[in-house]
Amino acid sequence: MKRFARLLAILNAGVLLGTAGSPPSPSPSEQEIGLHAGRGYFDGNARQVVYYDHVVVTNAQGRLACERLTINLPPAGAADSHPTNAVAETNLDIIFVDSKGQTNHLTADRGTYDYSVVNAVTNETFTFSGHATNDSPQAVFSGEPLVWDNIRNRFDFGRHVDMQIKVKSNSGGTNASPFNILK
């Protein structure tokens, strides 16, 4: 069970840029996200921004690249500047450094971030679909879809789960099967 928890910790360390490597914090500070794209379209009525062509998003923890990124902004005047929804499409490629300082590489066809506060209940999820795969120093895994519930700290691997644990050979190693991750 310990290994499984460790694996999840690696996965959850930063599934989508912005969460990457962020340690738990009771009072989150403000972070700055930079975004470059070839062209963009802002719909003032829908408060939606769509970026096209070699979209690259960076913050202190990593980088996200895709071909199209749609961000739904909160209502004008909202106290919370959190985007309510973001969808990254086509050749989604995320590189992030987790809380242990290890580099992860996540790829998928599509990534969706959803954030809402309904009746004082916050919902925040990251969903990756379409050959979603994460490669970390410890493991490579994929699922359809991969869903991380950032409020309930719950991971759903969906269907077609595939995991490959990377075992390092060392002098103090054990003979335990690398596939006994649930023990």
Place this chain on the structure above:
Amino acid sequence: MRLSAKVLGGPVLALWLLPVTAETQMQSVPAVPLGGTATRLSSIVYFDPPNEQRVKLRLSGSEMTPLPGNVFNVKQLAVQQFNLAGSREALVEAPECLYAPLDGEANSAGHLRLTLGDNKIRIEGDGFFWRQSDNSLAISNNVYTVMKTGAWKVSAP
């Protein structure tokens, strides 16, 4: 709607403001021949009743020159949009743009900066097309955005 402007071309300013509201009233606008250049422009759009005392939009420009086809070359354009509480929701700045008031459109090959939400979101780019009817803005090159938001919390199991 109330206006104040120091202009050298009254008709130019009238065209500028035409799509903003049909109730436009111009004040202190000297009559000068069409084709002049207006400087230090400023106009204000108010909310509909019962909030007609509250500013909805403030437009300003350092200079405006008429071009053929009811198009105007505006320099140092700044458009500020406010909510009912008086807080600024958006600021659009462009060093230079072409403005077609009858069509409610503006475009430029130059730079544009859009600031939203208490300076927490800033979008910049080169080359843009703005359309008033659907409140849309297309930026055609080198789009750069800076977003300030609370850090996301992640509690790994």
